[in-house]
Amino acid sequence: MFQFMTSTRIIFGEGALQSSLSVFNQFGYSVLLVSGQNMDRARPVIEYLKAQNMRYQHVAIAGEPNITMVEETALVGRKFKPDMVVAIGGGSVLDMGKALAAIIPNQGDVYDYVEVVGRSVPIKTKPLPFIAIPTTASSGAEVTKNAVLRSGQDQVKVSLRSPEMLADVAIVDPTLTYGTDRLTSGRGAMDTFTHLMEAYVCGDPNPLTDMVCEEGLRRLNRSLFAACLEDDYKARSDLSFAAMLGGMAITNAKLGAAHGLASALGGKLDAPHSVITARLAPHVMRENVVAAESQGRKDLLSRYQKMAAILSDDPKAAIEVGITWVENVLNRLELPQLRDFGVCATSFDTVVDDALKSVAIKGNPIPLTKERLMFILKQVCDCRGECETSSASVGLAESQLIHSSRPRVTTNTSKLNN
Known part of the structure; x- marks a missing residue:
């Protein structure tokens, strides 16, 4: 006996992004858009949102997400009140988007819900609709049910996990990976x-x-x-x-x-x-x-x-x-x-x-x-048992991580008053 779960809808193939942008309209008109710092591959999404006169807020992240980053961005997201979260980027970007989609509608902080270092409380309120668009061939985060987050205070990586976090739509367009270094x-x-x-x-x-x-x-x-x-x-x-x-x-x-x-x-x-x-x-x-x-x-x-x-x-x-x-x-x-x-x-x-x-x-x-x-x-x-490991950690403190990778948030105000 076994079960199998994956994203509700998967759209795969060259040109899949351009041909599938209209799926956004199925979930509303207000979008929290998450991308990496380099927004070149996200440009078709931004242009579509503008062309449709959709209300959106853009979060650009650098590096792998940490718990504090998610908490701070979720506060901004709650004020914006998006209908959906769209993430376009590598695995870290998709994990950030997935985490925000789950945390924004739920009460408490991220430590209430993460495994190992947190309370592992099940997510009570259904996450916001989530659309995942990978620009790298790597983690497969577009079809996973968890978001990997760094906990700076505990110096470990942990997961925020729930079957409810599976993407509503995964758009996998290999052309977005062309030219990757x-x-x-x-x-x-x-x-x-x-x-x-x-x-x-x-x-x-x-x-x-x-x-x-x-x-x-x-x-x-x-x-x-x-x-x-x-x-x-x-x-x-x-x-x-x-x-x-x-x-x-x-x-x-x-x-x-x-x-x-x-x-x-x-x-x-x-x-x-x-x-x-x-x-x-x-x-x-x-x-x-x-x-x-x-x-x-x-x-x-x-x-x-x-x-x-x-x-x-x-x-x-x-x-x-x-x-x-x-x-x-x-x-x-x-x-x-x-x-x-x-x-x-x-x-x-x-x-x-x-x-x-x-x-x-x-x-x-x-x-x-x-x-x-x-x-x-x-x-x-490669020390073959001869090295002396020290108790000093070379990890980055949470404050350093926040300083170096604080998300950049911008908002399209064209429809904020509507």
Whole structure:
């Protein structure tokens, strides 16, 4: 027995944005628009809102959202009283929009609703209608039911989560990803991979998520380099589709230790979530395989072998081939090492303790001990067990995060008095 949920309506394909802008009118005439600081890709949306004489307020964010950022922007949003939230941008922008759609109509603060560091109170009032328009092929946030937020005071990343937060409309137009720089493309592609990989081998998969993950891995494998390194348009479409499948997979299956550790590290390092999970992935895969072998988990080993076969186009590929594929891709895409962000200056004891509290790590197919998680961190640090980790955190304080990434809010006043 299983269930499967995703966005109410998905519109996918080249040119999907221009052909679907009229869906805004179905939800009212007042729009809270969320985008990144670079508004080039959001321009068609802004032009449409102006052409329709729609009332809108524009929030432009930089970096990954934090809880205080959501709370402050929600206060502004409540005064504006939007009929809907439209978010166009990368995963962080979509998470910000998703969080605002949920928080604006609900009482209290964000800590009432977030997991782990908050009270985890279920959202009582239905979120505002939410339209998600991704401009990167990465997290699949357009079809997920959670928003990842940084808690500066706790120095962890946590989720605001509810099935009610699934987008009413997801418009996935691969043309919006054309011309994305190599680093952003590579980070996004590996974010997609860690979603597909962990959902495929997690402790609670189902036949439908298995199909989704396998197809996502196939498309990712055949398109990754052509999309990220050559900006090939057909490959960009494949990558966008794979990213969407990754979002569907983690909404309906579970994650694992890579995301559990990343949630703990993400609040302590000024590093993109996608880079953290990607660099953790091969080490977590190896630890899970070692644990599966010691416990005779043939079912789990079979999944890792099937994944290796898909990634190598060799049905008889050994499990290690799949792990090596990940390492080779990380190096060819030139994703930064975590030691470049100061991972070796963090307290691994604190990181592991925080990770063990995360929701994501509970989905790992085999429980990993604190010692094995410490070993993974030391492998990522490349200190081979010889480094001395300090208790000093290299995380950014909440006040620093707010100062560096405070949203820019502008309002179209053409219809404010109507």
